[in-house]
Amino acid sequence: MREKTQTPQFVAEVSSNHQADLPRALQFIETAAASGCDGVKFQLFRLRDLFAPEILSKSKKHREREAWELPPAFLPELAGQAHRSGISFACTPFYLEAVEELYPFVDFYKIASYELLWADLLSACAATGKPLVLSTGMATLEEIDQAVEVYHAAGGQELTLLHCVSGYPTPADQCNLAAIGSLSVRYGCPIGWSDHSVSEAVISRAVHHWGASMIEFHLDLDGCGDEFRSGHCWLPSQISPVIRRIRKAMLTDGNGEKIPMPSEMSDREWRADPSDGLRPYETVRRNWREKECDQ
Numbered sequence: 001m002r003e004k005t006q007t008p009q010f011v012a013e014v015s016s017n018h019q020a021d022l023p024r025a026l027q028f029i030e031t032a033a034a035s036g037c038d039g040v041k042f043q044l045f046r047l048r049d050l051f052a053p054e055i056l057s058k059s060k061k062h063r064e065r066e067a068w069e070l071p072p073a074f075l076p077e078l079a080g081q082a083h084r085s086g087i088s089f090a091c092t093p094f095y096l097e098a099v100e101e102l103y104p105f106v107d108f109y110k111i112a113s114y115e116l117l118w119a120d121l122l123s124a125c126a127a128t129g130k131p132l133v134l135s136t137g138m139a140t141l142e143e144i145d146q147a148v149e150v151y152h153a154a155g156g157q158e159l160t161l162l163h164c165v166s167g168y169p170t171p172a173d174q175c176n177l178a179a180i181g182s183l184s185v186r187y188g189c190p191i192g193w194s195d196h197s198v199s200e201a202v203i204s205r206a207v208h209h210w211g212a213s214m215i216e217f218h219l220d221l222d223g224c225g226d227e228f229r230s231g232h233c234w235l236p237s238q239i240s241p242v243i244r245r246i247r248k249a250m251l252t253d254g255n256g257e258k259i260p261m262p263s264e265m266s267d268r269e270w271r272a273d274p275s276d277g278l279r280p281y282e283t284v285r286r287n288w289r290e291k292e293c294d295q
Contacts, residue, residue, distance in 0.1 A: 017225025113137030126156030137166030
């Protein structure tokens with residue numbers, strides 16, 4: 001018999017949709033909390049430390065991403081707003097110094113799929129003692145094995161892996177959700193799903209069938225975020241009912257013990273009496289014999 005699935009954590013990934021605007025970034029946090037999320041995540045990168053010089057010197061498209069940078073000065077206010085809203089605050093470091101810069105503020109670190117092979121970044125996050133969430137998009141099992149080994153060798157104790165397909169957006173038939181089960185068996189740690197499908201069916205399947213412990217999804221407020229046009233971001237009006245329905249569905253599992261529920265207790269004595277097969281029990285009938293007609 002399958003174990004009871006725990007309610008997953010929902011984490012809203014703001015990416016670069018904040019547009020380096022503090023009020024907008026704070027609104028993301030408020031919206032994530034109002035949508036039923038357990039956490040919100042940002043990204044901390046410096047363009048010059050993200051792409052090699054030969055790429056930046058010849059690609060205007062990549063140079064324009066400098067406008068997507070999150071100002072580090074925002075971090076205290078973002079973390080404070082998240083905690084006041086009752087949700088966790090997380091961020092992805094994309095350069096080594098970012099790990100230290102984020103340490104006073106984050107409840108957990110997240111490493112993106114593109115940085116999975118960077119052992120120094122994994123080790124730096126592990127050494128902080130804080131939980132780490134690691135996306136596995138594009139990776140082979142051998143590459144994930146190496147990343148997990150590096151993390152534990154550096155003292156990391158609390159790891160969550162996210163099955164991920166780094167297609168933006170990801171077609172439903174390429175989500176390969178069965179990998180959640182495979183990763184769970186192989187690594188024995190919580191396994192979640194980093195969503196780029198923008199599909200309720202995909203998220204529901206990840207949770208209800210494969211037991212995803214965390215659902216990370218990209219959020220935009222209004223369709224005006226820089227990454228929304230790629231087609232992998234959810235809007236609040238789309239994701240809120242999904243989270244609500246999944247949480248409601250999780251309530252139906254119970255504890256698996258077959259016992260009468262409170263809502264049916266009053267009908268127990270109205271079952272057929274074993275002596276003659278007539279409803280209700282003879283003990284109830286005795287009381288009715290003393291009643292006046294048409295009660």
